[in-house]
Amino acid sequence: MTKLIHVAAAVILNAQGQVLLARRPVDKHQGGLWEFPGGKVEPNEPVVDALARELDEELGIQISAARPLIQVPHHYPDKSVLLDVYEVDAFEGTPYGREGQPVEWVERSALADYAFPAANTPIVAAALLPSRLMITGAAANPVEYLDNLEQGIKRGAEGVMLRAKQLTDSDFLQLAAQFQSACRDRGVFLTLNSSIELANELKADALHLSSARLLALESRDQFSGRWLSASCHSAEELAKAEALGLDYVTLSPVAATRSHPDTPPMGWNTFQRLVAEVTLPVYALGGMEESTLPQAWDAGAQGVAAISAWWG
Incomplete structure (x- = not known):
């Protein structure tokens, strides 16, 4: 069996929300491609210690604040890696290529323009997706829907899922068009x-x-947009989502x-075990609040999805 190489990596953010990328030396594995900075975790070394050491050695910075973002196991033809990725949004020092490697601050919206190793694909998704995903509840009319949307964003929702099963298709289309405009104006992710x-x-x-729609899906190409996700409640549904190349999922009820x-809720232990078996971002759903976000991150979640935490 191929030895799994444990790597600590970082999505490093500056005050403007830009992401720091480094280019791999051409003579190394996946050389010439861009990556999220980091390096190997030594045997028995805590991941956060390894990350701090690597970022100091590679970039000359010292971590002030970091939290788990995503774990990505990936198998190349010639090696297997486990990427243990943290988001670093506070640090001391000015990053530079201390080992001679090119580094660049990149707008999040431009990440898709850079060539990464295949193992980095889920990291790019995790870097782009919000942590707080508000799911819409019921409202009496379009005006109330839009008012609740505005209030939810003010309370901290960074992304929105428009769910209104009680509406007819024509009413949903009209409301969705209004949500698209409102979220676009506010720079808020909408699904x-x-x-x-x-x-x-x-x-x-x-x-x-x-x-149900996930299980009936034959190809992700049936959807013409950029982001495709699904609701999952089991290992089988998670496996189906991953096999079809979905970008992220919700997993419930936690x-x-x-x-x-x-x-019956699955609890955090089961949630963490199921998340560790997939290589895509997973939102914790079911009984979630703003206060549960740190616990969700520690369990491997992209963030939390909820109705009552932000809606209404």
């Missing part, structure tokens, strides 16, 4: 929870599938919920 047909008709950038009181 639609709808059928593929409705999302394609709207030329939506992001679509979230129910677990804790007990008022909306599904008869559904």
